[in-house]
Amino acid sequence: xxxxxxxxxxxxxxxxxxxxxxxxxxxxxxxxxxxxxxxxxxxxxxxxxxxxxxxxxxxxxxxxxxxxxxxxxxxxxxxxxxxxxxxxxxxxxxxxxxxxxxxxxxxxxxxxxxxxxxxxxxxxxxxxxxxxxxxxxxxxxxxxxxxxxxxxxxxxxxxxxxxxxxxxxxxxxxxxxxxxxxxxxxxxxxxxxxxxxxxxxxxxxxxxxxxxxxxxxxxxxxxxxxxxxxxxxxxxxxxxxxxxxxxxxxxxxxxxxxxxxxxxxxxxxxxxxxxxxxxxxxxxxxxxxxxxxxxxxxxxxxxxxxxxxxxx
Numbered sequence: 521x522x523x524x525x526x527x528x529x530x531x532x533x534x535x536x537x538x539x540x541x542x543x544x545x546x547x548x549x550x551x552x553x554x555x556x557x558x559x560x561x562x563x564x565x566x567x568x569x570x571x572x573x574x575x576x577x578x579x580x581x582x583x584x585x586x587x588x589x590x591x592x593x594x595x596x597x598x599x600x601x602x603x604x605x606x607x608x609x610x611x612x613x614x615x616x617x618x619x620x621x622x623x624x625x626x627x628x629x630x631x632x633x634x635x636x637x638x639x640x641x642x643x644x645x646x647x648x649x650x651x652x653x654x655x656x657x658x659x660x661x662x663x664x665x666x667x668x669x670x671x672x673x674x675x676x677x678x679x680x681x682x683x684x685x686x687x688x689x690x691x692x693x694x695x696x697x698x699x700x701x702x703x704x705x706x707x708x709x710x711x712x713x714x715x716x717x718x719x720x721x722x723x724x725x726x727x728x729x730x731x732x733x734x735x736x737x738x739x740x741x742x743x744x745x746x747x748x749x750x751x752x753x754x755x756x757x758x759x760x761x762x763x764x765x766x767x768x769x770x771x772x773x774x775x776x777x778x779x780x781x782x783x784x785x786x787x788x789x790x791x792x793x794x795x796x797x798x799x800x801x802x803x804x805x806x807x808x809x810x811x812x813x814x815x816x817x818x819x820x821x822x823x824x825x826x827x828x829x830x831x832x
Contacts, residue, residue, distance in 0.1 A: 530829070531712040535559035535574045535725025536759065537590035538750055538815075539718035540581035545821025546716070547582055547651040552829065554651040555708040557735075559720070560636070561663035561693055561728030564676045566613050567604070569623040570630055574725065575640055575655060576622055583647040590816075593618045612681045637702040654708070656729040659699040663728050666690040675724070684760040688767045691723055696731035701738075709738040714832050717747035719813060721761040722780035723768055730784075739784050744832055746787040748813055748824070749777045753793055757814075773797065778804055789813060789828060807831075 530552045532543050539558070546554040559574045573591065580586040585594050596616030604611050615623060622643060629639040635658040644653045663675040667686040678684060709715060720726055730736045739745055754773040755762045762772075770776035774790050774797045787807035790797050794810060801808035809831065815821035 529553040529555060529708065529712050530714055530716060531708050532556045532716045532718055533559075533720075533726055533729055534578055534718045535562075535720040535729070537577060537581075538748075539574070539720040539725065540578045540586070540590065541815045541818075541821050542716070542718045542748060542825065543578050543651060544581050544818055545815060545823070545825035547649070548818070548822040549825055549829065552713070555654060555704075555712070556651055557654050557656055557702075557705055557708070557729060559725045559728050560655045560657060561661055561724070561731075562675050562679070563660070563662070564674065566676070567609075567615065569615075569620070569627040571613075571615070571623050572626065572636070572640075572655070575643075575653070576619065578653060579622070579643055579647050579649065582649045582651060582653075584818075585647070587616075592616055610681070613676060635702075637704070652704075652708070654705055655702050656705065656735065657699040657732045658702050660695045661699050661728055661732065662694045663724060664692050664694055666692075679724075684763075688764055691727070691764075691768065693728050693731040696728070697733065699732045701732055701734050706734055706738050709735070709742055712742065714744040714746060714829070715739060715742045716828060717745065717781065717785075719748040719750035719815075721750060721756070721759060721764065722770075722777060723764050724761075727780075736784070744786050745781075745784050746789060746807075746828055746832075747777065747781055747785055748789045748828075749774050749791065749794070751777060751794070752791050752813075774801060775804075778806060787831075789824075 534543050534556050543556045562574050563572045577591050580593055587594055600617055601614050626639050636655045637658050665673050665678045665688045750756050750761050765776045770779050790810050791813040792810045798808045
């Protein structure tokens, strides 16, 4: 059998750089068939093209072509952005030339009537990925955030154009109620040896996936659902995860991560620096343990992935 036919499998829920890096770790485990289900709440139309930042971050990372910050592409050029700056256009959201090519291809195929899951498969094949990649849904689900002043922001306005400076009081996922899991998502959950929730921002990267009807109930029926905390000493290495969790009323630190996924988890992996949290997490009924969860290095990500699977 080929790599993608092996059983049992692992299913990873992913969003952002942390999710992409852990996906890279699991893709290096030859024993397991890895399926990555990716958040689409960040997707948007920018400069007339359909951008899917979390999907592309996973693609580029699995292909070993990610940029130095973990997103975008390595050795990127910016001729289009430089030329676009001549016009009266808000160019805060920057697309490198090579990255733009991916987005142009996606846009062409979607305008031809192809669903996002099919186009994602075509992109994954072009980059010769060693894992199956699925969007959470083919229907548009868009993350919206309400500020303390009552203003509702599109995700990219909040995250990119306003650099996630606003304090958030509510989050919603427009379109989720009418969405359906993309083909293959529910089946992959049902056949997985384990479901892993990546060290992604819980409210902004994972909740949009859980908002798609059918996905949460499938996870509730899974044999094992293990989350990797995105926090280190109560803070994220990058991004607003801790601030957003706090502003939405979740408890601080890893207790908040556990609460963000209440009713889903059988285990929670925390960083070795938070080893003291294992006790109260165990008291919450979780199979918690501490280890090194810093996975910027591909070998470190593969080591963490292997350790998680060995613990099941």
